[in-house]
Amino acid sequence: MSLYRKSLAELAAGLHTKQFSSVEVTQHFLDRIAKHDKTLNSFVSITAEQALAQAKQADAQLAKGSMAALTGVPLAQKDIFCTQGVKTSCGSKMLDNFIAPYDATVVSKCKQAGLVMLGKLNMDEFAMGSSNETSYYGPVKNPWDTTRVPGGSSGGSAAAVAARLTPAATGTDTGGSIRQPAALCNLTGLKPTYGLVSRWGMIAFASSLDQAGPITQTAEDAALLLNTMVGFDDKDSTSLNRPTVNYTASLKDSLQGLRIGLPKEYFAAGLNSDVAKVIETAIAEYKKLGATITDISLPNSHLSVPAYYVIAPAECSSNLSRFDGVRFGYRCNDPKDLNDLYQRSRGEGFGAEVKRRIMIGTYALSAGYYDAYYLKAQKVRRLISDDFKRAFEKVDVIMGPTSPNTAFKLGEHSDDPITMYLCDIYTIAVNLAGLPGMSIPAGFAHNLPVGLQLVGNYFSEAKLLNIAHQYQQVTNWHTQMPKGFE
Numbered sequence: 001m002s003l004y005r006k007s008l009a010e011l012a013a014g015l016h017t018k019q020f021s022s023v024e025v026t027q028h029f030l031d032r033i034a035k036h037d038k039t040l041n042s043f044v045s046i047t048a049e050q051a052l053a054q055a056k057q058a059d060a061q062l063a064k065g066s067m068a069a070l071t072g073v074p075l076a077q078k079d080i081f082c083t084q085g086v087k088t089s090c091g092s093k094m095l096d097n098f099i100a101p102y103d104a105t106v107v108s109k110c111k112q113a114g115l116v117m118l119g120k121l122n123m124d125e126f127a128m129g130s131s132n133e134t135s136y137y138g139p140v141k142n143p144w145d146t147t148r149v150p151g152g153s154s155g156g157s158a159a160a161v162a163a164r165l166t167p168a169a170t171g172t173d174t175g176g177s178i179r180q181p182a183a184l185c186n187l188t189g190l191k192p193t194y195g196l197v198s199r200w201g202m203i204a205f206a207s208s209l210d211q212a213g214p215i216t217q218t219a220e221d222a223a224l225l226l227n228t229m230v231g232f233d234d235k236d237s238t239s240l241n242r243p244t245v246n247y248t249a250s251l252k253d254s255l256q257g258l259r260i261g262l263p264k265e266y267f268a269a270g271l272n273s274d275v276a277k278v279i280e281t282a283i284a285e286y287k288k289l290g291a292t293i294t295d296i297s298l299p300n301s302h303l304s305v306p307a308y309y310v311i312a313p314a315e316c317s318s319n320l321s322r323f324d325g326v327r328f329g330y331r332c333n334d335p336k337d338l339n340d341l342y343q344r345s346r347g348e349g350f351g352a353e354v355k356r357r358i359m360i361g362t363y364a365l366s367a368g369y370y371d372a373y374y375l376k377a378q379k380v381r382r383l384i385s386d387d388f389k390r391a392f393e394k395v396d397v398i399m400g401p402t403s404p405n406t407a408f409k410l411g412e413h414s415d416d417p418i419t420m421y422l423c424d425i426y427t428i429a430v431n432l433a434g435l436p437g438m439s440i441p442a443g444f445a446h447n448l449p450v451g452l453q454l455v456g457n458y459f460s461e462a463k464l465l466n467i468a469h470q471y472q473q474v475t476n477w478h479t480q481m482p483k484g485f486e
């Protein structure tokens with residue numbers, strides 16, 4: 001089997017048994033990037049030289065026998081993570097010239113684990129978007145149909161893994177940005193419980209929602225990468241100090257007696273009927289694996305998108321105030337005075353969607369409106385969490401579609417922010433509640449991938465991975481590859 005067809009687990013096994021070296025694997029993926037990324041635009045930076053140097057080091061460790069589980073395996077990082085000495089753009093003109101002076105915790109954990117970084121992946125500007133069309137570096141194409149979007153904001157991550165330009169990638173998810181692109185590109189994506197993965201060095205969008213996680217081919221790979229990414233970090237005040245879990249240990253557990261809840265709100269109007277059929281077939285597969293199905297209700301789900309579009313912009317308006325033309329990134333030419341410097345640097349450095357969010361957020365937080373919008377949205381957020389709390393008294397996992405539709409055409413929703421925002425109708429509540437969620441390949445509608453979403457209770461990542469892995473033992477959706485990249 002060609003190297004690019006292998007999962008992380010298979011690459012790691014081959015490296016450990018010396019079937020191939022890390023330099024060979026790394027060069028193989030660099031060659032694929034050179035061949036295919038002109039079509040996809042999934043990478044912002046390719047760090048070939050550094051990758052080969054890391055691969056050499058990994059080979060030395062493998063030769064000594066002093067390796068970790070993923071030593072020598074390549075991966076690529078979403079360009080939201082600071083990488084020392086390598087441009088960190090966050091998909092924005094504002095940071096087009098920003099070279100981070102340090103590594104994000106996620107990046108340093110990957111380095112310590114011996115993973116080789118192939119490069120940095122394209123994304124929606126400051127992670128705001130559902131289609132990867134807001135990037136300063138241009139849209140990313142979906143390898144399943146290059147006239148369509150890969151989803152967003154981790155669109156570069158999803159496109160690159162789907163075309164096997166990298167065996168795995170990191171992503172971040174504030175309202176669905178790991179799960180939705182994973183769904184649209186036939187991949188496994190996991191957003192962990194809020195606080196499990198350090199946000200230090202991950203450029204902040206909405207701090208109370210942002211969480212990093214893996215985008216991979218299989219659930220087993222997601223477990224391997226999650227093992228590397230998690231852990232308490234005293235540099236992140238919201239990082240959780242929890243006992244270590246080995247996420248690969250329970251992958252093989254039986255699903256006999258698993259209680260699945262199907263929220264009626266996730267199968268209502270707005271869901272594409274062909275996507276619904278795929279999801280129903282996937283649920284039937286789980287029944288065969290021994291699960292029982294219960295209909296449940298998440299009565300406040302219809303409030304998740306409106307609450308999110310107050311809270312996320314409010315936090316973003318505060319977080320993005322640091323980009324002022326003085327401390328970071330872009331500065332306008334020949335400013336007349338300080339105000340002109342601020343206004344033009346921000347006016348020229350940010351794209352339209354980012355400006356829209358900053359304005360909404362600043363408005364929602366302003367004196368007189370704070371109670372009416374921000375505080376109200378926070379109260380709705382609590383109602384949404386309580387819905388989940390009640391549901392998890394009755395069921396172990398909630399299932400439904402990740403996205404109401406398959407990948408849409410580039411430009412199709414560009415002039416219609418509300419339709420774009422509704423792409424995340426099934427994913428956003430999970431972030432508002434801080435719960436873990438996954439998307440796994442479940443089949444195809446109109447020849448395009450469909451993702452099944454799994455939502456678990458707090459810290460149930462090992463269970464979710466087990467549920468996903470068992471499904472992947474009896475289905476082969478996750479092994480399907482887009483034509484032209486096989």
Ligand code: GLN
Pocket residue numbers: 127128129130152153172173174175176177178205312424
């Ligand atoms: N699409 C959502 C937004 O635009 C979520 C983005 C994300 O998860 N980073 O805000």
